[in-house]
Amino acid sequence: MTPVSKDAYFTNKVCVITGAGSGIGRALAEDLAARGAKLALSDIDTDGLAETVRRCEQLGAQVKSDRLNVAEREAVLLYADAVKAHFGVVHQIYNNAGIAFHGEVLRSEFKDIERIMDVDFWGVVNGTKAFLPHLIESGDGHVVNVSSLFGLIAIPGQSAYNAAKFAVRGFTESLRQEMLVAKAPVKVTCVHPGGIKTGVARNATYAEGIDGASAAAMFDKMLAIHTPEMAAKTITEGVRKGHGRVLIGWEAKALDLFVRATASGYQRIVSATTRRYLP
Numbered sequence: 216m217t218p219v220s221k222d223a224y225f226t227n228k229v230c231v232i233t234g235a236g237s238g239i240g241r242a243l244a245e246d247l248a249a250r251g252a253k254l255a256l257s258d259i260d261t262d263g264l265a266e267t268v269r270r271c272e273q274l275g276a277q278v279k280s281d282r283l284n285v286a287e288r289e290a291v292l293l294y295a296d297a298v299k300a301h302f303g304v305v306h307q308i309y310n311n312a313g314i315a316f317h318g319e320v321l322r323s324e325f326k327d328i329e330r331i332m333d334v335d336f337w338g339v340v341n342g343t344k345a346f347l348p349h350l351i352e353s354g355d356g357h358v359v360n361v362s363s364l365f366g367l368i369a370i371p372g373q374s375a376y377n378a379a380k381f382a383v384r385g386f387t388e389s390l391r392q393e394m395l396v397a398k399a400p401v402k403v404t405c406v407h408p409g410g411i412k413t414g415v416a417r418n419a420t421y422a423e424g425i426d427g428a429s430a431a432a433m434f435d436k437m438l439a440i441h442t443p444e445m446a447a448k449t450i451t452e453g454v455r456k457g458h459g460r461v462l463i464g465w466e467a468k469a470l471d472l473f474v475r476a477t478a479s480g481y482q483r484i485v486s487a488t489t490r491r492y493l494p
Contacts, residue, residue, distance in 0.1 A: 226251030229302045234312030236263030238413030242443035248276035255298040257283035285312045285338030295345035305349040307357040310342040316420050320374045328375040335379035356401035360387040364409045364467045371489050409464030410440040
């Protein structure tokens with residue numbers, strides 16, 4: 216990881232990160248630790264979380280770590296109160312935890328779609344609702360919700376994931392406006408990562424009949440372009456500047472412009488490309 220110096224904006228800020236056991240969550244934790252933040256880290260992967268904690272403590276950070284399933288609402292509500300009790304204040308929440316699923320609507324089971332929505336959408340809602348009163352109370356709060364490139368553009372085979380990530384985008388953009396209307400001391404940022412080298416594709420679930428190993432290998436070879444560290448730095452810089460939307464990677468920026476320029480026309484273009492290259 217490229218060294219990051221102490222940062223007055225983040226020094227002694229209490230930052231909560233879900234899904235901190237690997238990928239962008241781990242990189243965010245290390246980045247914020249190096250900037251002088253205090254950290255509340257959680258994940259369902261306790262081994263991965265322990266490694267993240269070890270790295271952050273080596274950087275001098277004060278860390279509270281907990282196993283947490285963001286889909287379990289009551290657990291998240293109790294967790295928010297526990298973090299507040301531990302540190303005395305909470306400044307920032309990074310709702311980063313997420314999972315992936317690939318499958319056409321016709322072949323997807325209801326339970327597959329519900330699982331994605333429970334973690335990727337309701338997990339964000341649970342974290343936001345649980346921590347928002349504490350962020351307001353801090354007088355200097357920030358909600359950072361991680362959507363996806365697939366919260367900007369829909370593609371075949373990603374209906375469940377698209378639904379969750381589009382929902383995160385709408386929820387977060389509405390929340391930002393509510394905070395502005397209320398003149399509340401809370402900034403809100405929606406993050407849209409492009410192709411990041413994480414384990415999300417390898418850990419994804421798939422509809423029956425789909426070769427998951429081949430799909431994951433294709434993602435890693437063709438789409439995993441940027442490092443988690445690059446993503447983390449882009450996020451923290453966007454947070455510092457108070458941006459409402461953070462796009463990570465040239466491909467996220469390019470496809471955002473593509474959708475804006477073509478409106479619903481992009482759907483025929485993507486469909487034709489998929490039919491030709493990914494039968």
